[in-house]
Amino acid sequence: MQITEIRVDGYEKVVRCKDQASGLHALIAVHDTTLGPALGGMRMLPYANEEEALFDVLRLSRGMTYKSAVADTGLGGGKSVILGDPKIKSPALFETMGAFVDSLGGKYITAEDMNIGIADLEIVRRKTRWVTGLSLQAGGSGNPSPYTARGAFHGMRAVLEEAFGSPSFKGKRVLIQGVGAVGGRLAELLKEAGAHVIICDINETRVAELCKKHGFESVSDATHLDVPCDVYSPCARGATLNDASIPKLKCKAIAGVANNQLHEPRHGDVLRDKGILYAPDYVINAGGIINVSLEMIAGGYNEAKAVAKIDRIYDNLKQVFAIAREQKISTHVAADRLAEQRIAAGRKSKVAAR
Ligand code: NAD
8 A cells, every 4th residue: 555645835745645455445535633633525527637636636525624614513624536437346456455544644534525435445445444324233423314404404594583573484485406315305305394395306106105104295396496485595505506507597595405505605695695594505405514523522423412513504504694694795605614614713723721
């Protein structure tokens, strides 16, 4: 196993691992550990080359620093990528990846991400203890999706308060695109709170099942943007807020869990100009990472503590909206400012403690 460092301005540590025996070619980026060890998932993709993989790992690890800072997990941001075809996996590959993660001595903590499952992480775990998100039986915090849904629900209360002057869901029309693990649970929580829930998904069987069970209204995915609603909740995939979709929106606010909803950052400004309140994705979808971060506390994972912290996504969004209002900026920029404030405060208290 050969580990080499790649120097990148603005990043604490970026390392490459190449191992002939297992075929591993991977990168780990530790963006910032001011607030704690760098937590971030591991993904596996058939990148065209190392340059493409490096671009991805740098972008994603920086995003994790911001997400963790606003979520107040007491952790920093990192990420790892394995260059390779996810159809070709072996125990040796993940054992070597475990040793690679371990070589950073806890500065980087890994978790699931694209094309990496719990079974893979269990092999990684043989070589390093710096792994989160394992099953409850293995001492982990289990499936993050219900916690992400819970966090989004509490985040939506702040959205309603900001957009409508009251956090009440009674009679509010919420349109959800994507009713998978998170969107499906979120729909249930909203219905229980009195919202009128409209769902769409490319998986029509899933839509039919949920409508039958919970009495949701449904709309076809192709035409869902024509439906007037109070809150639009993208819970399927990224980049859905773009030049084509934004002019069609008939909502007062957007609050969903999909990652990277804005096709480009400027789309956050376009939404603001249209008078649509946008709950920045990485703030409202942080329930899962908050849950996982509780594995790192003394005494191990504690669901009651996790849930209390997840519910504070409401407060985090209130702060983001207040910054946006006071500084007359878009909410996605305000979220970054809040993260930067928290990191700066962390840096200051570290210096003072020396
Ligand atoms: P999932 O795969 O369980 O559900 C996604 C759903 O979206 C599926 O039902 C799928 O059929 C549907 N879908 C896919 N493409 C679609 C399209 N073009 N139009 C309409 N529906 C479409 O995923 P999930 O775990 O529920 O996550 C949903 C989103 O939230 C993803 O973007 C994910 O990255 C993000 N996210 C998830 C978590 C989590 O804890 N699971 C945490 C943070 C962010």
